Amino acid sequence: MPPALAYCFAKQNQHTPALAVNGLKAENLTEEFRKVNVLMKVPALKDGSFTLAESIAILLYLVQKFKTPDHWYPADLQKRARVDEYLSWHFMERNCLPLHKQNVLLPLITGQPLPPEKLELATEELNVALKEFEEKFLQDKPFIAGSEVSLADLVALVELMQPVCAGYALFEERPALAAWRSRVEEAVGKELFLEAHQDIMNVKNLTADQFAPELLESFKQHLLKQN
Known part of the structure; x- marks a missing residue:
């Protein structure tokens, strides 16, 4: 699922814990990124010491943590x-x-x-x-x-x-x-x-x-x- 999904939702709700990487420069293939997502795929989320992968899981996490407007979920x-x-x-x-x-x-x-x-x-x-x-x-x-x-x-x-x-x-x-x-x-x-x-x-x-x-x-x- 495209990184634009988590990015768009996080920004729309004024929350930005999603980890930003440059895919063209292969920043998601670095050892630093592996610490966030062992699968080395985007999008990924790092919120303090908590890390999460997969767009749907990230969206549902953002909804529940930040209590976004009810219509989203x-x-x-x-x-x-x-x-x-x-x-x-x-x-x-x-x-x-x-x-x-x-x-x-x-x-x-x-x-x-x-x-x-x-x-x-x-x-x-x-x-x-x-x-x-x-x-x-x-x-x-x-x-x-x-x-x-x-x-x-x-x-x-x-x-x-x-x-x-x-x-x-x-x-x-x-x-x-x-x-x-x-x-x-x-x-x-x-x-x-x-x-x-x-x-x-x-x-x-x-x-x-x-x-x-x-x-x-x-x-x-x-x-x-x-x-």
């Missing part, structure tokens, strides 16, 4: 269940991240274009997931849990920004989804949302020499195993 049992339902289903590993990796990172790192059939398959799978999202989770509601924005909406939109940044115009022919996106961005703050996604929005303009060598090799081995 409602006390109402059924509204909270709607949030949990989406968080149990979410897009990322199955749909959004594969398209981003294949269409952006693989060509960047290997220097080889993505075979059209692989891009087509990843796009088809994302289209199916988007249909499920609209019909099951969003329906005709302003937000996933009802009339107010929640963690579920923030997680969903941040995940969908992965294929958007890979060049997939998924909102263009989906007016209900586009209207939902506008509501979520407005609730979070458009400037903050853009700030959180600044790096990923520019990823298509990067060249391989802008990555730390150890990060480049790590990405390459991981992507080649999957493809």
Whole structure:
């Protein structure tokens, strides 16, 4: 799950215990970072002597420690269940991240274009997931849990920004989804949302020499195993 998620939520609620690292410089691959997250992945959180990994766990920790406004993770049992339902289903590993990796990172790192059939398959799978999202989770509601924005909406939109940044115009022919996106961005703050996604929005303009060598090799081995 993207670091933008924890960053965006923490800043929106004026809390910043999330550990900031520069992924392009492979700061998450250092021994110092290993002390925070032995898996050496971002995002990670360090709050005093307490450390935590994984975006959803970080979000729930921030909600409960800092008593953020109720709408983010409602006390109402059924509204909270709607949030949990989406968080149990979410897009990322199955749909959004594969398209981003294949269409952006693989060509960047290997220097080889993505075979059209692989891009087509990843796009088809994302289209199916988007249909499920609209019909099951969003329906005709302003937000996933009802009339107010929640963690579920923030997680969903941040995940969908992965294929958007890979060049997939998924909102263009989906007016209900586009209207939902506008509501979520407005609730979070458009400037903050853009700030959180600044790096990923520019990823298509990067060249391989802008990555730390150890990060480049790590990405390459991981992507080649999957493809």
